[in-house]
Amino acid sequence: MNKRAYLIDSSIYVFRGWHVFDDAITDRDGNPTNAVYGFTEFLYQLFEQKQPEFIACAFDAHQTNSYRREIFPEYKANRPPAPEELIVQFRYCREFCRAMGIPEFGSNRFEADDIIGTLATRLRDEGFDITIVTADKDLTQLVLGERDAWWDFARGNVLNHKGVEKQFGVKPEKIADMLALAGDKVDNIPGIPGVGYKMASNLLNKFDNVDDILNNIENISKMKFRGSARIQNLVEEHQGLLPTNKRLTEIVTDAVFDNHDQHILWQGIPDEETFHELFDKLNVSDQRRKRWLQI
Template sequence: MPVYLVDASIYIFRAWFSLPDRWRTPDGFPLNAVYGYAAFMLDLLEEVSADQPVIVAAAFDESLRTCFRNKLYAGYKASRELPDEALALQLRCCRELTEVLGIPAYSGIKYEADDYISSLARLAREQGQDCCVISRDKDLGQLLLGAGDVLWDAASGSRMQREQFTEKFGVAPEQMADYLALVGDPSDDIPGVPGVGAKTAAQLLQTFGSLDQLRYRFDQLAQSGVRGAARISQNLQQHWGQALLARSLVQLAEHIEEVNVLPSAYQLQAEPLLALQGWLLELGIEGPLPARCGNLAQRVRRR
């Protein structure tokens, strides 16, 4: 049975930044992120579960400043602003919206959405099932471990499997944590090794296989063909602890204690669609989106 794992926060923030401030609660709070996320979820569920049962789950971020990674490195995501009251309301509403649709929602203060997705993907692998991870976050490429696994940005339509991911980044999915440890990740305030860019990191990992192998073969760098090998070797040795710290920050947790079973099979049904229609209207969203819920409910009833 197909397994779809949604990186929900990506699409909430996409709607927050891209949609106009056209919808508001009776109290005057904006609802553009809720509107966009609701439309996104309806598009997704209509495509993957209107005509067949699937396993689907969504993960949310609520651990900014409280994640276990902040204990490892205080600067982790330090430049990101905490959500203001308006955005925090919409984030809560989007999780509630997901649950109204009957989709299991995962989040917590210790782990990030990526970690919940990673833990669910591990359970799927253990049962011999392929995963479709719905996100545009390259970090989640680490989960493309099976031939049938897919990283799908449902907003743009981009799909990558192992081969396409490796072609794009120059490293296999299982090397991605080591790659990010070398180049860093500015979006998460994770420093890399000075002087090591994307091409150099890919070449190092193509040559030596992993960060651990590289550590014991510094003396071979000069013969590796890597441009600026002497300087890079010096930087690696000077900043090796920083690289290991970075790797511990980008590696995904896959054994979250409360994530110990895959959700039950899901198929879009009329009742949750009508519940969502009423929920949207009560929240303050009128017009085409609630009407779409009603029309889709009629369609699935005729299945």
């Protein structure tokens, strides 16, 4: 049986902690650490359940040289900036990973999705099965191996290659095309008006990908669904969106970032003194500290 690598879309679990737990949880200086608490509790539960031998955490960092904003300056422009107290907690979460000896990655150019995509591609080539721990549908496009999985940890929802197709109506290889057609309001990517995921999956079950659709626009109206002529007109009118959208929705699998070729074998806490210094700073209870030391 192949070794399994767990690749964590960390920012989702940091944000979840930020929203779910009371900001009365603080470090020794009185600064909120509710997001850190939520993230570290999630990681502890994952370790308890799976005892991962190979694990890495990918973080969305402040991007001064964004790959996607070079393509589309309005990308994610609808999102307010993160408050400073949350930015501090992100730094704590990355520091926590280092203190635990868990490989962690961030980039000022690429997103956590691209980091995960790059690690997954390299590790799959090295013979690993991949589990991507996230709630983000975009990452289902990386479930390419026979034993790969997309795991929504909080909901306990696990999708393999066939599960992705059953849930979204397209194979993982076509998820980026589906998102390019339908758009993504969360990321401020405008799609073809009138085309949601269901309609996008209809089109992609007929045509191979976005390029194939663009080369066969005149054939959309021949498809056997109500309103096919209207969809053809809409695709024809807005076809200029699609090449850019596909570049935005397709996860990069050959990104270069700090320590991108680092091995992700977890070998335990590298330095207990550093571990205790951080836990002192975070005002962590003896009980929670003991749990981590016993993993």
